[in-house]
Every structure is written in C-alpha cells, then in structure tokens.
Amino acid sequence: MDYRPLEIEKEIREFWEKNRIREKLMEYREKNNVGFSGWVEGPPTLNGIPHVGHARGRVMKDLWFRWKTMMGYFVPFWAGWDCQGLPVELEVEKLLGVKNKRELLERVGEERFIEECKKTIMRYHREWVEADRKLGIFIDQDKAYWTYLDNYIEREWQYLKRAWEQGLLEEGYYVVAYCPGCQTSLSSAEVGYEGSYVEVEDPSLYFKFKVAGSQNEYFLVWTTMPFTIVTDLMLAVHPEAEYAKVQVGNEKWIMVRQRVEPVMQELGIEKYVVAETVSGRSLEGLKYDYPFKDLIPKQAELDRHPLVHRVVCEDFVDVNTATGVVHLSPGNGEEDFLAAQKRGVPVFAPFDDEVKFTEEAGAFSGIFARDADAMVVEELRKRGLLVSVKTIRHEYPTCWRSHHKLVWLARREYFL
Ligand SMILES: [Zn+2]
Incomplete structure (x- = not known):
C-alpha cells in the first residue's frame, strides 16, 4: 500500500x-x-x-x-x-x-x-x-x-x-545570588552555569573581634569579603572542635587548635604559645565587641538584641581552613541567614537594587558593597583590629550574562 x-x-x-x-x-x-x-x-x-x-x-x-x-x-x-x-x-x-x-x-x-x-x-x-x-x-x-x-x-x-x-501571605527575607549589573537574582541553576566560575582577585583579610569584657582576648577571623563586616551579626564555631587561646604578644587569640601552626606561619608570626584549649561548645553565647557601632547606628541598636554579636555553634563551620571561627552576616549568606533564622536573630540587609549600602548602613551609605572592602579594612586598621590583608586569586561565581561578580543578598520576598 x-x-x-x-x-x-x-x-x-x-x-x-x-x-x-x-x-x-x-x-x-x-x-x-x-x-x-x-x-x-x-x-x-x-x-x-x-x-x-x-x-x-x-x-x-x-x-x-x-x-x-x-x-x-x-x-x-x-x-x-x-x-x-x-x-x-x-x-x-x-x-x-x-x-x-x-x-x-x-x-x-x-x-x-x-x-x-x-x-x-x-x-x-x-x-x-x-x-x-x-x-x-x-x-x-x-x-x-x-x-x-x-x-x-x-x-x-x-x-x-x-x-x-x-x-x-507572609513577608520575609530570603538569601539569593544577585547580579548588581542585571539587577536581578539568579537561580541556583544559573549560578552553576558553565563558565560562570572565573578566577578573580579578592582581599584575604585576617581580623580580630574582641571578647566583650575581656582584657586582651580576641577571636581571630578570616574573610575574602570585608564588606560583609558591615552586616555582621554573629560568630560561629564548630561545637565538636578544640579551640586554642594563642598567646601573641600580650594578647590571646581564639582559633581552632588544628589550624594554629599553618595560620601563624601564613601570618609570619614566630613567637606564640598555645596558652589554653577549650571546646567549641564552651564558647557558645560569648559576646564580642562589634567594632563599627559608631559608624553604623543601626548596628548599635541591633547590638542591644540579646542574641546579636554573640558566638553560636554550627556544624557547617569548616575547621580545615582559615581559623575555624566564621563571622556570620545573615544579610549576605545563605548559611548565615539560616543560622539567624533558626535562632530568631534579625536580618540586617541595608542594600538597594544596585547593591549599594542604604542609609541604614550609616557611614557606608551610598557605597557599592564590593567597593566598601577597602574602607572596612581601613576602619579595622584604625581600631587596631587588622591582623593582615593580602590579595588572593580564587574561583568565584560571576553572572553568566554580564560577568559581574555575584553578591549574596537577603532580599525581601513574599511567601505563600
Ligand atoms: Zn548580570
């Protein structure tokens, strides 16, 4: 047929x-x-x-x-x-x-x-x-x-x-990857697009936060995004890890025990002694002096919240890199945000659509977030809290369309 x-x-x-x-x-x-x-x-x-x-x-x-x-x-x-x-x-x-x-x-x-x-x-x-x-x-x-x-x-x-x-219908925050160029959030699939991770230069910053009420004890913290110190609300340690109080000059720096030698070597500090070790869990709840309360009135206000600017225990803290003490900015990181949310810690996300700081960020108002890095470093230096700043090259996600460096931001959203 x-x-x-x-x-x-x-x-x-x-x-x-x-x-x-x-x-x-x-x-x-x-x-x-x-x-x-x-x-x-x-x-x-x-x-x-x-x-x-x-x-x-x-x-x-x-x-x-x-x-x-x-x-x-x-x-x-x-x-x-x-x-x-x-x-x-x-x-x-x-x-x-x-x-x-x-x-x-x-x-x-x-x-x-x-x-x-x-x-x-x-x-x-x-x-x-x-x-x-x-x-x-x-x-x-x-x-x-x-x-x-x-x-x-x-x-x-x-x-x-x-x-x-x-x-x-509920109004709330959620942390999304955001492109300052396109002024839109990206889905997690888009963040993973081929070619979106490129080698970029960022600051590699070691800084100190003083334990509140102590004479000379500090948490030693590392970050590649200094601007997130503007939105810092907590420090996190790993509950199961051993932490050291390291005597450096007349100060004691708190960091995870297993990273003391490599970090001191990286910082070029030869004279130091592990004075004492404590469990991560025993640090939970400690208050630290947030250093920019004078620059950011909103942070001074948040500081009065009983859970803000305190140490929390989190399993996601990686004790194999940096100091094992992680600073948390619920306005700029997903894990940070979830850690805040489960404790009822407020979210501080003073950014406009172009990822410039809003008036709530006080002295940082009007500055594009990533351009605030240098100013943050300078303010830490003025306060004697800067330990070391270098530049590192590392892989960082960029927008697949415009190739801007992505920023993680808590954005106001509606949940049905
Ligand atoms: Zn873009």
Missing part, C-alpha cells in the same frame, strides 16, 4: 476544519455530558518556537481531552500563554543588543521595550498555533488566556489580596 502520512494528515485536518468538528464536539459536550472534567492549561512561555518536548506534552493533553470527551465529560480545553518574565525579556534584550537593564532603560526605554516584548510573543504565538494545528490538537485557541492582559493581572492581584486577608 502506498502510505503517505502527510497527505492523510492534511486530508483529515481539512475535514475537521471544514466541518468544524472540534467546535461541534465542544458545543455538544457542553450541553450533553455526564460531568465536568477540566484543568487550567499550564501556559508555555512565548520566548521561542515549540520543540519536540512541548509537542509531546501537548499531544498527551490532547489524548486526555479526547478520552474524557468520548467518555461523556465536558472538558474545557483552553489554551493559555505565558507572556512575561525573564525568558521573554532576555530574548528581547538579545534582539535589541543591550547588555543590562540599565542600558536597556537608558537606550531603549521602558515603553518601547514592552512593545518589543509584545511583538516577540505575538511572533512566537503564530508558530505555536500553527504547530498545534499540524499536530491536530483540539485545544481552543479562541478562549486562550494571556498573562500580560490587564484582566489576568487584576485577577492575580485579587488572589494575592485574598491570600493576604486570610493570613496566607
């Missing part, structure tokens, strides 16, 4: 279309049915043409529609289109040849950008409808919902309002 699938398909499709089979079937089932069976179409994003995976999903839905319809159910099988969000914006930014959001706003402007986005989704919409037609899918394109239309958006707000009224 001479089997020509394309011709047979065409013949059947034309029969369906000429005789309005789909419309008739739906109209009939709306009036004559044994029940209602339906779902809301999960809308594909109109930022590209459908691929074979989309076709597979749509054919499955179509089979389900036909099967239930033949069983006698009325199945409203209506299309829906996701028209917004980063996928569409990125597609259009690529088309316009702009590198980031600021360039987009300056060179293109918001209104034209929105118009271009609409043009793009309409172009892809034609492709999708044609693909559905060729697949013989009985989805109702006329009743499609579009996420960019006002009536859809208004309904979204109504849902949110209801959720808020019922106490289902």
Whole structure:
C-alpha cells in the first residue's frame, strides 16, 4: 500500500476544519455530558518556537481531552500563554543588543521595550498555533488566556489580596545570588552555569573581634569579603572542635587548635604559645565587641538584641581552613541567614537594587558593597583590629550574562 502520512494528515485536518468538528464536539459536550472534567492549561512561555518536548506534552493533553470527551465529560480545553518574565525579556534584550537593564532603560526605554516584548510573543504565538494545528490538537485557541492582559493581572492581584486577608501571605527575607549589573537574582541553576566560575582577585583579610569584657582576648577571623563586616551579626564555631587561646604578644587569640601552626606561619608570626584549649561548645553565647557601632547606628541598636554579636555553634563551620571561627552576616549568606533564622536573630540587609549600602548602613551609605572592602579594612586598621590583608586569586561565581561578580543578598520576598 502506498502510505503517505502527510497527505492523510492534511486530508483529515481539512475535514475537521471544514466541518468544524472540534467546535461541534465542544458545543455538544457542553450541553450533553455526564460531568465536568477540566484543568487550567499550564501556559508555555512565548520566548521561542515549540520543540519536540512541548509537542509531546501537548499531544498527551490532547489524548486526555479526547478520552474524557468520548467518555461523556465536558472538558474545557483552553489554551493559555505565558507572556512575561525573564525568558521573554532576555530574548528581547538579545534582539535589541543591550547588555543590562540599565542600558536597556537608558537606550531603549521602558515603553518601547514592552512593545518589543509584545511583538516577540505575538511572533512566537503564530508558530505555536500553527504547530498545534499540524499536530491536530483540539485545544481552543479562541478562549486562550494571556498573562500580560490587564484582566489576568487584576485577577492575580485579587488572589494575592485574598491570600493576604486570610493570613496566607507572609513577608520575609530570603538569601539569593544577585547580579548588581542585571539587577536581578539568579537561580541556583544559573549560578552553576558553565563558565560562570572565573578566577578573580579578592582581599584575604585576617581580623580580630574582641571578647566583650575581656582584657586582651580576641577571636581571630578570616574573610575574602570585608564588606560583609558591615552586616555582621554573629560568630560561629564548630561545637565538636578544640579551640586554642594563642598567646601573641600580650594578647590571646581564639582559633581552632588544628589550624594554629599553618595560620601563624601564613601570618609570619614566630613567637606564640598555645596558652589554653577549650571546646567549641564552651564558647557558645560569648559576646564580642562589634567594632563599627559608631559608624553604623543601626548596628548599635541591633547590638542591644540579646542574641546579636554573640558566638553560636554550627556544624557547617569548616575547621580545615582559615581559623575555624566564621563571622556570620545573615544579610549576605545563605548559611548565615539560616543560622539567624533558626535562632530568631534579625536580618540586617541595608542594600538597594544596585547593591549599594542604604542609609541604614550609616557611614557606608551610598557605597557599592564590593567597593566598601577597602574602607572596612581601613576602619579595622584604625581600631587596631587588622591582623593582615593580602590579595588572593580564587574561583568565584560571576553572572553568566554580564560577568559581574555575584553578591549574596537577603532580599525581601513574599511567601505563600
Ligand atoms: Zn548580570
């Protein structure tokens, strides 16, 4: 037999279309049915043409529609289109040849950008409808919902309002990887994109925080992100590890026992004695003097909180690197944030959308976070708390689009 699938398909499709089979079937089932069976179409994003995976999903839905319809159910099988969000914006930014959001706003402007986005989704919409037609899918394109239309958006707000009224919507923080260039957060998948980790130079800073009320005892801490000292709220030690109080001159520095020799060697300190050892757990709850209370009034206020600027025990503290004493900035790190959240420690995240410090950061107000590194180092030096600062090269994640160094930030979010 001479089997020509394309011709047979065409013949059947034309029969369906000429005789309005789909419309008739739906109209009939709306009036004559044994029940209602339906779902809301999960809308594909109109930022590209459908691929074979989309076709597979749509054919499955179509089979389900036909099967239930033949069983006698009325199945409203209506299309829906996701028209917004980063996928569409990125597609259009690529088309316009702009590198980031600021360039987009300056060179293109918001209104034209929105118009271009609409043009793009309409172009892809034609492709999708044609693909559905060729697949013989009985989805109702006329009743499609579009996420960019006002009536859809208004309904979204109504849902949110209801959720808020019922106490289902909560405002809070979550720590996200954030690109200062694109001014948007990145998903963890995006942070892991190939080529996003590059070798960069950062400060390698050893500094001291004084144990409150002590004469000469200090925690020795290491960081590659000095700016996070602005948002520091806790120190963490490992509960199971042994910590040493190391006599250096007339001071005692607290650090994990097993790292004393390598750290002293790195710092070029030859004269030191391990004066005493204690368990990590015994350090829990110790208060330390946060050094920038005069520069950051908000930190002085937070300092009065019973859990702020104290030592906590955390299993994630790595005792095989640096000093085994980690400073925690819930506003700038995911583990830090979770450690704060489980203890009810507040989050201090004084950053605007460009990752510049806000007025809450006092003397640091208006400075881009990563540019504050040098100022933080200088302020530590003035206070006699700087032990050593060098530069290291290490692998650090950058934005896969704009190649800016990413910053981890606690951002205000809503949780449903
Ligand atoms: Zn970026």
